[in-house]
Amino acid sequence: MAKPIITLNALKLVIMLGMLVIVLAGIKVAADLIVPFVLALFVAVILNPVVSLLERIRIPRALAIVLLVSAIVMLAVLLLAYLGTSLNELARTLPQYRSSLIAPLSSLEPWLQRVGIQVSVEEVVKYIDPNAAMTLITNLLTRLSNAMTSIFLLLLTVVFMLLEVPQLPTKLQQLMSRPAEGMAAIQRALDSVTHYLVLKTAISLVTGLVVWGMLSLLSVRFAFVWGLLAFALNYIPNIGSVLAAIPPVAQVLVFSGLYDALLVVLLYLAVNMLFGNILEPRIMGRGLGLSTLVVFVSLIFWGWLLGPVGMLLSVPLTIIVKIALEQSQGGRSIAFLLGDVSVKR
Structure with missing residues (x-):
């Protein structure tokens, strides 16, 4: 009797994967x-x-x-x-x-x-x-x-x-068939996403203003454009601040020389260290509940699926998927793999 059970489970897995591929292809189109x-x-x-x-x-x-x-x-x-x-x-x-x-x-x-x-x-x-x-x-x-x-x-x-x-x-x-449990899960997802988006928006706004102000003090041309770019790309985890630094550093390197470019690099490193590594984790308080690897992979996945907007919203979208998986018995193991075990629950 073991073989039919294994075959049935394998068939269910294949059907679920096929449905997932169809759904993702539909979203992509x-x-x-x-x-x-x-x-x-x-x-x-x-x-x-x-x-x-x-x-x-x-x-x-x-x-x-x-x-x-x-x-x-x-x-x-x-x-x-x-x-x-x-x-x-x-x-x-x-x-x-x-x-x-x-x-x-x-x-x-x-x-x-x-x-x-x-x-x-x-x-x-x-x-x-x-x-x-x-x-x-x-x-x-x-x-x-x-x-x-x-x-x-x-x-x-x-x-x-x-x-x-x-x-x-x-x-x-x-x-909903179980309104109490369903509404609790929706409220939890909404609270997590709101917490992340509101604080991330505030931090990104301050980051953009600081970059604009510091570049203006250094007499870097188009400082407003680079500050606006820093605000927008700060939503992208891990690599957003690096991408935002490339155009102004290249501009200063071309028009002002190597040493001024190094000064701008140090400015971006200081801003990223202060806001990204010190203030943001403290202001965010509790962890996102996602491992660092999952955050990076989700950036690639949502960027492929939804384009630049998917990259900007990769973290809240992954949080929603994780909470949705936690509501089913079969999805809890996948949600556990997405989570960060170092976060206290």
Whole structure:
């Protein structure tokens, strides 16, 4: 009787894996439709505590939502206008960087030769094409001009989601066979995701402001653009701060020299050490309940499935999946593998 049981279990596993592949393939194909909805959902999660706070001071929920969204729209218009101006200026200066690269590369050439790397500055400069960077900036400006429509639709979805929040628990309970356990799991997932997103947004905002301020003090051009980039990429775990540092360091290396570039590198290292390794773990308090390896793998997986938005939201999405797996007997072992055993439960 052992063989039929093993065969049945194997068949169930194959069927589940097949269903998972079909679901993931469907999500991948429909990413253009799913990504705005997922992004709107997480924006609503971030804004809901602010709406609740306004309700506590006797402001009606609908009015609180309108005031909050209006403030966000005004801020978005100002940011996009300033960002568009900065990107236009950046596009105009790009043709200058090819000739400016000769000096820093010439200063690096003796260092590389000492460690046995033979590099010809003239040959390297030949491979540098400013037209590629110009094309990239042009594409960014084109997307920026279309961003207002996307932001409007996104915020409209967020508004309806926030208006639906008071009725949502009653509707969800009607769909569940075990309402008490189901609502407890949903509340736990919501608390974990809200805790992470709200604090991560606050830390990312402070990080972006600090980077902007420090680069401005160092007279680095386009400091606002690099501060905004640091704010956005700080949501990406592990590698976000590294990616945010590459463009400003490259710019300073080209236009100001090696030693100024090293100073900017030290600035980013200090900011990352202070916010990423000291303040963020203390402010976050309890652990995320995910192992470091799972956080990195989830970054790759969600980035492949949902694109850049998936990378930004990889941690909260994985937290939701982990809590969902904990609700079934068969999924608890997988949830345990995703978890961090060093976190006290």
